[in-house]
Amino acid sequence: AQSVTQPDIHITVSEGASLELRCNYSYGATPYLFWYVQSPGQGLQLLLKYFSGDTLVQGIKGFEAEFKRSQSSFNLRKPSVHWSDAAEYFCAVGPYNTDKLIFGTGTRLQVFP
Amino acid sequence: NAGVTQTPKFRVLKTGQSMTLLCAQDMNHEYMYWYRQDPGMGLRLIHYSVGEGTTAKGEVPDGYNVSRLKKQNFLLGLESAAPSQTSVYFCASSSSTPTQYEQYFGPGTRLTVT
Numbered sequence: 285a286q287s288v289t290q291p292d293i294h295i296t297v298s299e300g301a302s303l304e305l306r307c308n309y310s311y312g313a314t315p316y317l318f319w320y321v322q323s324p325g326q327g328l329q330l331l332l333k334y335f336s337g338d339t340l341v342q343g344i345k346g347f348e349a350e351f352k353r354s355q356s357s358f359n360l361r362k363p364s365v366h367w368s369d370a371a372e373y374f375c376a377v378g379p380y381n382t383d384k385l386i387f388g389t390g391t392r393l394q395v396f397p
Numbered sequence: 398n399a400g401v402t403q404t405p406k407f408r409v410l411k412t413g414q415s416m417t418l419l420c421a422q423d424m425n426h427e428y429m430y431w432y433r434q435d436p437g438m439g440l441r442l443i444h445y446s447v448g449e450g451t452t453a454k455g456e457v458p459d460g461y462n463v464s465r466l467k468k469q470n471f472l473l474g475l476e477s478a479a480p481s482q483t484s485v486y487f488c489a490s491s492s493s494t495p496t497q498y499e500q501y502f503g504p505g506t507r508l509t510v511t
Binding site: 290293316325326327328329330333335374378379380381382383384385387388389390 | 401428430432437438439440441442445447453455487489494495496497499500501502503504505
């Protein structure tokens with residue numbers, strides 16, 4: 285069965301510091317992988333997605349993620365965090381042409397000035 | 398272009414009461430979804446629809462019903478609310494399969510059942 289694990293419930297970083305949010309998936313083949321962000325009081329917004337090809341994908345707001353098949357991971361990174369990045373981040377997975385995605389439990393990011 | 402809207406934004410129900418949440422999208426999307434979000438549980442799919450007149454069960458469908466009579470609307474019903482249904486409910490839509498097309502989310506409905 286497909287599953288997504290986000291090991292970190294809550295992460296705190298200082299503004300300007302680098303960020304890495306972890307995501308591990310369980311799936312029999314190469315899945316389609318996503319990162320969504322939820323700002324306080326709002327719905328989710330797609331940051332980036334990986335289908336195939338280059339394992340380093342660029343997204344909006346300066347985020348990137350790297351797909352590592354050997355580690356079944358799809359970690360989200362940002363070189364320098366801004367206070368406006370404080371939000372909850374969700375990793376999601378789905379096979380090709382699925383009707384639905386499976387979301388992880390989320391990682392809440394807190395940014396200190 | 399409003400995107401995905403949800404009505405109401407907040408609601409308090411007593412146990413046993415019923416209510417309907419409305420989701421509307423103006424993007425002509427085929428697929429629509431209802432999720433619930435609970436602390437530590439992430440987003441869990443309740444029901445979804447791949448087109449007008451169709452519905453399907455998601456991960457946690459018990460206690461909920463849905464209808465998709467019009468392409469732009471997806472209704473979520475609670476026939477007899479229970480405290481376990483206290484949650485934040487999100488609606489989402491996509492042009493087609495969500496691995497190929499982005500899901501767009503509404504702002505959520507916060508429901509409290511006392």
